[in-house]
Amino acid sequence: KAGVTQTPRYLIKTRGQQVTLSCSPISGHRSVSWYQQTPGQGLQFLFEYFSETQRNKGNFPGRFSGRQFSNSRSEMNVSTLELGDSALYLCASSVLAGEPYNEQFFGPGTRLTVL
Amino acid sequence: QKEVEQNSGPLSVPEGAIASLNCTYSDRGSQSFFWYRQYSGKSPELIMFIYSNGDKEDGRFTAQLNKASQYVSLLIRDSQPSDSATYLCAVTGAQKLVFGQGTRLTINP
Numbered sequence: 097k098a099g100v101t102q103t104p105r106y107l108i109k110t111r112g113q114q115v116t117l118s119c120s121p122i123s124g125h126r127s128v129s130w131y132q133q134t135p136g137q138g139l140q141f142l143f144e145y146f147s148e149t150q151r152n153k154g155n156f157p158g159r160f161s162g163r164q165f166s167n168s169r170s171e172m173n174v175s176t177l178e179l180g181d182s183a184l185y186l187c188a189s190s191v192l193a194g195e196p197y198n199e200q201f202f203g204p205g206t207r208l209t210v211l
Numbered sequence: 212q213k214e215v216e217q218n219s220g221p222l223s224v225p226e227g228a229i230a231s232l233n234c235t236y237s238d239r240g241s242q243s244f245f246w247y248r249q250y251s252g253k254s255p256e257l258i259m260f261i262y263s264n265g266d267k268e269d270g271r272f273t274a275q276l277n278k279a280s281q282y283v284s285l286l287i288r289d290s291q292p293s294d295s296a297t298y299l300c301a302v303t304g305a306q307k308l309v310f311g312q313g314t315r316l317t318i319n320p
Contacts (some may be wrong), residue, residue, distance in 0.1 A: 103260040
Protein backbone atom coordinates (compact mmCIF):
# COMPACT_ATOMS: atom_id res chain seq x y z
CA LYS A 97 0.00 0.00 0.00
CA ALA A 98 1.42 3.38 -0.95
CA GLY A 99 2.28 5.76 1.86
CA VAL A 100 1.35 9.38 2.37
CA THR A 101 2.54 11.59 -0.44
CA GLN A 102 3.18 15.30 -0.33
CA THR A 103 3.88 17.74 -3.12
CA PRO A 104 5.96 19.65 -3.74
CA ARG A 105 8.90 18.40 -1.69
CA TYR A 106 10.72 21.72 -1.75
CA LEU A 107 9.56 25.30 -2.20
CA ILE A 108 11.29 28.64 -2.17
CA LYS A 109 9.09 31.71 -1.89
CA THR A 110 9.54 35.36 -1.01
CA ARG A 111 7.85 37.32 1.74
CA GLY A 112 4.30 38.33 0.94
CA GLN A 113 3.66 35.50 -1.48
CA GLN A 114 1.25 32.68 -0.85
CA VAL A 115 1.78 28.95 -1.14
CA THR A 116 -0.36 25.82 -1.47
CA LEU A 117 0.83 22.42 -0.31
CA SER A 118 -0.82 19.14 -1.18
CA CYS A 119 -1.19 15.86 0.68
CA SER A 120 -2.57 12.52 -0.47
CA PRO A 121 -3.29 10.15 2.42
CA ILE A 122 -2.85 6.40 2.53
CA SER A 123 -5.65 4.69 0.63
CA GLY A 124 -8.61 4.17 2.96
CA HIS A 125 -7.49 6.83 5.43
CA ARG A 126 -10.03 9.57 5.95
CA SER A 127 -8.29 11.82 8.44
CA VAL A 128 -5.49 14.19 7.49
CA SER A 129 -3.53 16.32 9.95
CA TRP A 130 -1.00 19.02 9.19
CA TYR A 131 2.01 19.97 11.29
CA GLN A 132 4.76 22.55 11.14
CA GLN A 133 8.21 21.48 12.28
CA THR A 134 10.97 23.94 13.12
CA PRO A 135 14.18 23.44 15.10
CA GLY A 136 13.04 25.85 17.79
CA GLN A 137 9.38 24.89 18.22
CA GLY A 138 9.42 21.23 17.27
CA LEU A 139 6.30 19.67 15.79
CA GLN A 140 3.31 22.01 16.06
CA PHE A 141 -0.23 20.98 15.16
CA LEU A 142 -1.86 23.10 12.48
CA PHE A 143 -5.23 21.45 11.79
CA GLU A 144 -7.00 18.17 11.19
CA TYR A 145 -9.58 17.29 8.56
CA PHE A 146 -11.97 14.38 8.51
CA SER A 147 -14.65 13.81 5.86
CA GLU A 148 -14.01 17.26 4.38
CA THR A 149 -14.59 18.99 7.74
CA GLN A 150 -12.02 20.70 9.90
CA ARG A 151 -12.16 18.94 13.28
CA ASN A 152 -9.56 20.88 15.14
CA LYS A 153 -7.19 23.78 14.68
CA GLY A 154 -3.93 24.69 16.37
CA ASN A 155 -2.71 28.08 17.50
CA PHE A 156 -1.69 29.52 14.18
CA PRO A 157 -2.82 32.78 12.57
CA GLY A 158 -5.60 32.88 10.01
CA ARG A 159 -3.00 33.07 7.23
CA PHE A 160 -2.82 29.30 7.58
CA SER A 161 -5.81 27.51 6.12
CA GLY A 162 -6.66 24.15 4.70
CA ARG A 163 -9.28 22.01 3.12
CA GLN A 164 -10.04 18.42 2.34
CA PHE A 165 -11.62 16.99 -0.77
CA SER A 166 -14.08 14.14 -1.13
CA ASN A 167 -11.26 11.74 -2.03
CA SER A 168 -9.58 12.65 1.32
CA ARG A 169 -6.75 14.54 -0.35
CA SER A 170 -5.94 17.72 1.50
CA GLU A 171 -4.34 21.05 0.78
CA MET A 172 -3.02 23.71 3.07
CA ASN A 173 -2.50 27.31 2.12
CA VAL A 174 -0.32 29.96 3.68
CA SER A 175 -0.95 33.51 2.57
CA THR A 176 1.24 36.58 3.01
CA LEU A 177 4.31 34.52 3.79
CA GLU A 178 6.67 35.65 6.54
CA LEU A 179 10.29 34.66 7.13
CA GLY A 180 9.18 32.73 10.20
CA ASP A 181 7.03 30.46 8.07
CA SER A 182 10.17 28.71 6.84
CA ALA A 183 9.75 25.16 8.10
CA LEU A 184 9.11 21.55 7.24
CA TYR A 185 5.37 21.06 6.73
CA LEU A 186 4.24 17.55 7.46
CA CYS A 187 1.01 15.84 6.64
CA ALA A 188 -0.13 12.73 8.49
CA SER A 189 -3.04 10.44 7.77
CA SER A 190 -5.03 8.01 9.88
CA VAL A 191 -7.98 5.74 9.26
CA LEU A 192 -10.35 7.63 11.49
CA ALA A 193 -10.20 10.52 13.90
CA GLY A 194 -10.83 10.83 17.60
CA GLU A 195 -10.08 8.77 20.70
CA PRO A 196 -8.75 6.16 21.04
CA TYR A 197 -6.54 8.03 18.70
CA ASN A 198 -5.78 6.29 15.49
CA GLU A 199 -2.17 5.92 14.58
CA GLN A 200 -0.94 8.69 12.32
CA PHE A 201 1.45 8.05 9.46
CA PHE A 202 3.53 10.89 8.12
CA GLY A 203 4.39 11.88 4.60
CA PRO A 204 7.89 12.99 3.58
CA GLY A 205 7.07 16.65 4.14
CA THR A 206 7.40 19.85 2.16
CA ARG A 207 10.41 22.00 2.97
CA LEU A 208 9.36 25.64 2.62
CA THR A 209 11.95 28.38 2.57
CA VAL A 210 10.79 32.00 2.68
CA LEU A 211 13.33 34.59 1.54
CA GLN B 212 4.58 23.52 32.04
CA LYS B 213 4.87 21.92 28.61
CA GLU B 214 2.17 19.44 27.69
CA VAL B 215 4.67 16.75 26.74
CA GLU B 216 8.22 16.82 28.08
CA GLN B 217 11.24 14.86 26.97
CA ASN B 218 14.91 15.16 27.79
CA SER B 219 16.41 16.67 24.64
CA GLY B 220 19.66 14.74 25.07
CA PRO B 221 21.83 13.91 23.37
CA LEU B 222 21.65 10.47 24.93
CA SER B 223 24.68 8.39 24.13
CA VAL B 224 24.49 4.60 24.47
CA PRO B 225 27.07 1.94 23.53
CA GLU B 226 26.13 -0.55 20.84
CA GLY B 227 24.38 -3.59 22.26
CA ALA B 228 23.19 -1.82 25.42
CA ILE B 229 19.65 -0.82 26.37
CA ALA B 230 18.57 2.71 25.50
CA SER B 231 15.91 4.19 27.75
CA LEU B 232 13.86 7.17 26.58
CA ASN B 233 11.42 8.94 28.86
CA CYS B 234 8.43 11.20 28.45
CA THR B 235 6.02 12.88 30.86
CA TYR B 236 2.73 14.51 30.00
CA SER B 237 0.40 16.91 31.75
CA ASP B 238 -3.11 15.97 30.52
CA ARG B 239 -4.53 13.26 32.79
CA GLY B 240 -7.27 12.64 30.22
CA SER B 241 -4.80 11.47 27.56
CA GLN B 242 -5.61 7.99 26.33
CA SER B 243 -3.18 7.24 23.54
CA PHE B 244 0.60 7.39 23.47
CA PHE B 245 2.98 7.08 20.56
CA TRP B 246 6.68 6.90 19.88
CA TYR B 247 8.05 8.14 16.59
CA ARG B 248 11.58 7.89 15.26
CA GLN B 249 12.92 10.66 13.07
CA TYR B 250 16.18 10.42 11.19
CA SER B 251 17.90 13.65 10.28
CA GLY B 252 16.25 15.20 7.22
CA LYS B 253 13.42 12.67 7.22
CA SER B 254 9.83 12.64 8.47
CA PRO B 255 8.72 10.93 11.70
CA GLU B 256 8.10 7.20 11.53
CA LEU B 257 5.69 5.51 13.94
CA ILE B 258 7.44 2.74 15.85
CA MET B 259 5.22 2.04 18.86
CA PHE B 260 1.87 2.93 20.32
CA ILE B 261 0.36 2.04 23.68
CA TYR B 262 -3.07 2.64 25.15
CA SER B 263 -3.10 0.64 28.41
CA ASN B 264 -0.98 0.75 31.53
CA GLY B 265 1.91 -1.67 31.54
CA ASP B 266 4.39 -2.86 28.94
CA LYS B 267 4.02 -3.49 25.25
CA GLU B 268 6.79 -5.27 23.38
CA ASP B 269 7.54 -5.29 19.66
CA GLY B 270 10.83 -6.84 18.68
CA ARG B 271 13.65 -4.89 20.30
CA PHE B 272 11.29 -2.14 21.40
CA THR B 273 9.25 -1.99 24.61
CA ALA B 274 6.87 0.83 25.44
CA GLN B 275 5.90 1.34 29.07
CA LEU B 276 2.95 3.38 30.28
CA ASN B 277 2.09 4.53 33.79
CA LYS B 278 -0.99 6.75 33.69
CA ALA B 279 -0.97 7.38 37.45
CA SER B 280 2.51 8.90 37.15
CA GLN B 281 1.75 10.39 33.70
CA TYR B 282 4.84 8.76 32.36
CA VAL B 283 5.61 6.83 29.21
CA SER B 284 8.93 5.34 28.19
CA LEU B 285 10.57 3.50 25.34
CA LEU B 286 13.26 0.88 25.81
CA ILE B 287 15.43 -0.22 22.91
CA ARG B 288 17.27 -3.46 23.57
CA ASP B 289 20.47 -4.49 21.80
CA SER B 290 20.91 -0.96 20.46
CA GLN B 291 22.31 -0.68 16.96
CA PRO B 292 24.01 2.26 15.23
CA SER B 293 20.95 2.41 12.96
CA ASP B 294 18.88 3.33 16.03
CA SER B 295 20.66 6.68 16.16
CA ALA B 296 17.89 9.22 15.58
CA THR B 297 15.59 11.62 17.35
CA TYR B 298 12.74 9.93 19.21
CA LEU B 299 9.50 11.85 19.55
CA CYS B 300 6.90 11.11 22.19
CA ALA B 301 3.32 12.01 21.20
CA VAL B 302 0.27 12.10 23.42
CA THR B 303 -3.37 12.74 22.62
CA GLY B 304 -4.91 15.81 24.18
CA ALA B 305 -7.78 18.17 23.29
CA GLN B 306 -8.59 16.10 20.20
CA LYS B 307 -5.12 16.45 18.77
CA LEU B 308 -1.75 14.82 18.95
CA VAL B 309 0.80 16.75 21.02
CA PHE B 310 4.49 16.07 20.47
CA GLY B 311 7.42 16.45 22.78
CA GLN B 312 10.57 18.18 21.57
CA GLY B 313 12.27 14.84 21.03
CA THR B 314 15.32 13.08 22.47
CA ARG B 315 18.36 12.75 20.26
CA LEU B 316 19.83 9.26 20.66
CA THR B 317 23.32 8.28 19.52
CA ILE B 318 24.46 4.66 19.53
CA ASN B 319 28.23 4.38 19.70
CA PRO B 320 29.84 1.38 17.94
